[in-house]
Amino acid sequence: xxxxxxxxxxxxxxxxxxxxxxxxxxxxxxxxxxxxxxxxxxxxxxxxxxxxxxxxxxxxxxxxxxxxxxxxxxxxxxxxxxxxxxxxxxxxxxxxxxxxxxxxxxxxxxxxx
Amino acid sequence: xxxxxxxxxxxxxxxxxxxxxxxxxxxxxxxxxxxxxxxxxxxxxxxxxxxxxxxxxxxxxxxxxxxxxxxxxxxxxxxxxxxxxxxxxxxxxxxxxxxxxxxxxxxxxxxxxxxxxx
Numbered sequence: 001x002x003x004x005x006x007x008x009x010x011x012x013x014x015x016x017x018x019x020x021x022x023x024x025x026x027x028x029x030x031x032x033x034x035x036x037x038x039x040x041x042x043x044x045x046x047x048x049x050x051x052x053x054x055x056x057x058x059x060x061x062x063x064x065x066x067x068x069x070x071x072x073x074x075x076x077x078x079x080x081x082x083x084x085x086x087x088x089x090x091x092x093x094x095x096x097x098x099x100x101x102x103x104x105x106x107x108x109x110x111x112x113x
Numbered sequence: 114x115x116x117x118x119x120x121x122x123x124x125x126x127x128x129x130x131x132x133x134x135x136x137x138x139x140x141x142x143x144x145x146x147x148x149x150x151x152x153x154x155x156x157x158x159x160x161x162x163x164x165x166x167x168x169x170x171x172x173x174x175x176x177x178x179x180x181x182x183x184x185x186x187x188x189x190x191x192x193x194x195x196x197x198x199x200x201x202x203x204x205x206x207x208x209x210x211x212x213x214x215x216x217x218x219x220x221x222x223x224x225x226x227x228x229x230x231x
Contacts, residue, residue: 003190006183006186006187006190007187007190009183010183010184010186010187013179013180013183014215017176017215017218017219017222018218020219020222021218021221021222023156023159023160023163023222023226023229024222024225024226024229026156029156029159030156033154036154037151049141052137056130056134059130060134063127063130066123111145111150112150
């Protein structure tokens, strides 16, 4: 999910930078705005906001995790095997992140439509 | 470029991420702060944004931070799927040049938009 959102955001960013060049000509800017103001344009923007929120919050969680925070202590692997680095707190963090992203999507759709 | 340690690249990746979160949030909030999204994209308003020095600096910083972070992330994804000296070199240089091209392209827009006379 982190990678999918990252690739979506990167593609959006590249297109956004290329699209921004149209500011140099008023007519081209107007034509580009037609694309932005279309339902497809609003959906693309809303998904960008939702995925951006997810990518940012989950990225901060991963930063802490890769720094050694919240991954538990090393234990002997006994049956039934449990992944130490993906405990209840981490799962909860991911679900909360998804919830916040859904709220961001709802807010964005509300603003655009 | 190939001599940078992977741990240093990781630190650059994290610092660009944190910087980008704050600046992009600011950039998006400016779009929503005008009351109506459509009016924030009017030609005059956007040109005025580009011609405000602080906002132009904000855009340039976002451009650099997101390009570096994004293409470094893409590099990481590519390197996770395959290995090999030639492949790694190709991916490293490809992502570096792509990020550089995008930064140059975006900077050109910011500089040229500064010279628009309405």
